[in-house]
Amino acid sequence: MTDTVPGEPTPQTCLRVAREAAALAAVADDQALNAVCRSSSGNAARLEKVMHAVHAEAVEAERYAALAEQWAADPEMPDSALHHCARSAVDHAVLAQETAGAEATAAALRAELERRLTPEERAERESERRRAEAEQEAAERAATGMDSDNRHLAVMNGYLAENAVPLLGWTVGHMRVLEAAETGRLYWRDGQARKAAEHGVWSGGRRISRQRTQGLRGAGFLVAVDAAGGVSVLVPTPMGQVALELARLYPAGLYDSDKAAYEARYARVAKRYRRMDDKKAAARRLPALEYGAVGRYRRPVTLVEQEARAAREAAEQWEDEGGYCPGVEAPRPTASARTAPARAVAATAALPAEAPQDQTPRWPSASNADRKTQHTAGATSPVRNEAASPQVRPKGRRRNGATAGVAPRRAREASAGWGQETLF
Numbered sequence: 001m002t003d004t005v006p007g008e009p010t011p012q013t014c015l016r017v018a019r020e021a022a023a024l025a026a027v028a029d030d031q032a033l034n035a036v037c038r039s040s041s042g043n044a045a046r047l048e049k050v051m052h053a054v055h056a057e058a059v060e061a062e063r064y065a066a067l068a069e070q071w072a073a074d075p076e077m078p079d080s081a082l083h084h085c086a087r088s089a090v091d092h093a094v095l096a097q098e099t100a101g102a103e104a105t106a107a108a109l110r111a112e113l114e115r116r117l118t119p120e121e122r123a124e125r126e127s128e129r130r131r132a133e134a135e136q137e138a139a140e141r142a143a144t145g146m147d148s149d150n151r152h153l154a155v156m157n158g159y160l161a162e163n164a165v166p167l168l169g170w171t172v173g174h175m176r177v178l179e180a181a182e183t184g185r186l187y188w189r190d191g192q193a194r195k196a197a198e199h200g201v202w203s204g205g206r207r208i209s210r211q212r213t214q215g216l217r218g219a220g221f222l223v224a225v226d227a228a229g230g231v232s233v234l235v236p237t238p239m240g241q242v243a244l245e246l247a248r249l250y251p252a253g254l255y256d257s258d259k260a261a262y263e264a265r266y267a268r269v270a271k272r273y274r275r276m277d278d279k280k281a282a283a284r285r286l287p288a289l290e291y292g293a294v295g296r297y298r299r300p301v302t303l304v305e306q307e308a309r310a311a312r313e314a315a316e317q318w319e320d321e322g323g324y325c326p327g328v329e330a331p332r333p334t335a336s337a338r339t340a341p342a343r344a345v346a347a348t349a350a351l352p353a354e355a356p357q358d359q360t361p362r363w364p365s366a367s368n369a370d371r372k373t374q375h376t377a378g379a380t381s382p383v384r385n386e387a388a389s390p391q392v393r394p395k396g397r398r399r400n401g402a403t404a405g406v407a408p409r410r411a412r413e414a415s416a417g418w419g420q421e422t423l424f
Contacts, residue, residue, distance in 0.1 A: 009113055014082035015072055017109050018065040021086070021093035024106045025061035028096040029054050035100075050099060057096035064089040087113055141303065150300040157297060161246040164293045165253030168243060169265040169286060172254050177212050178244040181222055181234050188213070188224060188232040202231040216240065219286040242297045243289050 009017070032054040036047045068085035071077040090113065093106035117125065137148065144151055168174075177193075180186040185196040186208065193208040213234065216222045221240030224232035236244060247254060255261040266283035273279045301309075 009083065009086075011072055011079055011082050013112060014079075014086040015068055017112055018068040018082075018086040018089040021089040021106050021109055022058075022061045022065035025058035025089075025093040025096040028093070028100040028102050029058035031102055032100045050101075054096045054100045057092045057099065061089045061092040061096065064092065083113065145302045145304065146300055147303065147306075150302070153298050154300045157246070157300070158249055160293060160296055161250035162253065164243075164246050164290050165250045166264075167268075167287065167290055168247070168253075169261045169268075170247060170254050171212075171256070171258055171261050172251075173209055173212050173258075174216060174286075175244065175247045175251075175254065177208055177216055178221065178236055178240055178247075180208060181236050181240070182244065184233070184235065186213075186234045187227065188234055189230070193234065202227060202229060202233075215284075215286045219288055221286075239289050239294050242294050245297065245299065246289075246293070 029051075032047070032051040036044065036051045039047045064085045068082050068089070071081050071085065087110075090106055090109045093109075094104050097104045097106055140151065141147065144154075146154065177186070180195045183195075183199075185199055185205070187194060187196060187202050187205075189202065191210070193210055193213040194205040195208055196202060196205040213222070217224070217234065220237060221243055222234045223237050224234055227233050255264060262283055265285075265287070266279060268287075269282040270279050273282060
């Protein structure tokens with residue numbers, strides 16, 4: 001039996017309720033039978049009809065109870081089947097009691113089947129479910145070394161490989177050629193493909209099938225890169241790398257021999273050409289990877305690779321934000337920068353204290369005669385002789401027509417006693 005769905009009764013509860021409902025239906029059936037036996041000739045027909053209806057309901061309740069016991073012993077049956085049997089047995093038991101005219105005590109059994117979990121039980125079952133999921137995820141990570149997203153990606157790549165690899169028409173030798181090119185040591189020299197013993201040493205090495213190498217290069221799985229001494233290094237193209245990964249995922253799609261691979265390619269291209277020579281020439285050419293396979297393939301990333309990439313990105317971000325760089329000394333403040341705060345404190349201490357608020361400085365007053373003499377001679381006060389503020393408007397015409405910098409006559413006459421007022 002599967003686990004119980006939260007909110008539904010347990011299998012044991014379903015079995016108990018179904019058996020109790022069948023027993024209550026049997027009691028109602030006995031009551032209807034006794035009523036027929038004690039009845040008079042006037043109502044015997046009606047009671048007999050009621051007896052048959054109650055007996056039919058009791059038989060159905062007993063059938064569902066027996067079916068629940070049978071399904072409980074089957075491990076492949078879900079718990080919802082037991083719940084259905086128990087609910088049906090209760091319904092037939094209620095109908096049997098109501099038809100017999102007895103109290104419908106079987107209706108109380110529905111509360112046990114419709115019981116909802118309490119918040120504590122729901123939280124406990126949720127915790128158990130999450131704990132089981134965490135344990136399963138940990139086991140799968142330990143087995144595959146990948147998280148759930150990358151495992152799903154690997155499964156999708158497997159489906160892609162099952163469809164794409166048989167269409168390539170490859171043998172195991174074609175995959176070996178691409179594996180040699182993947183190492184970066186496959187080179188072409190003097191019309192022969194070889195796998196160098198060491199990287200960068202383009203002489204000697206194991207010989208590789210020239211026919212398979214040329215076929216893979218002509219189909220676009222390999223590309224030549226010029227090297228020194230007239231040597232061409234053969235490396236896989238993006239399509240060749242994806243085809244190699246798919247062949248590794250589904251090696252059953254590779255053919256056992258070159259003859260079997262040629263016949264499979266010939267069977268696929270036979271309908272495209274009419275002349276026999278064209279069919280043979282097309283079968284000798286390796287087809288490219290199916291359209292869209294390169295875009296659909298995504299290489300899964302293991303947990304170790306994810307941790308290494310995260311550490312590398314964190315180190316690069318720390319250095320970009322101004323972190324420690326090996327071999328570079330951290331900048332230190334100079335002597336002038338260290339003494340600047342002290343000079344600022346000394347300059348602040350040398351400033352004079354502010355004057356009290358009740359002792360506002362005033363300009364010394366002058367007699368009326370002196371003011372008249374100064375006014376007659378055109379002299380001005382010391383305040384008027386001060387340098388012009390940057391906020392003083394430039395000379396020009398005012399809006400009222402007066403010349404800028406010259407006060408109107410009424411303003412000059414009104415300000416004759418300005419020397420007696422407070423200046424600050």
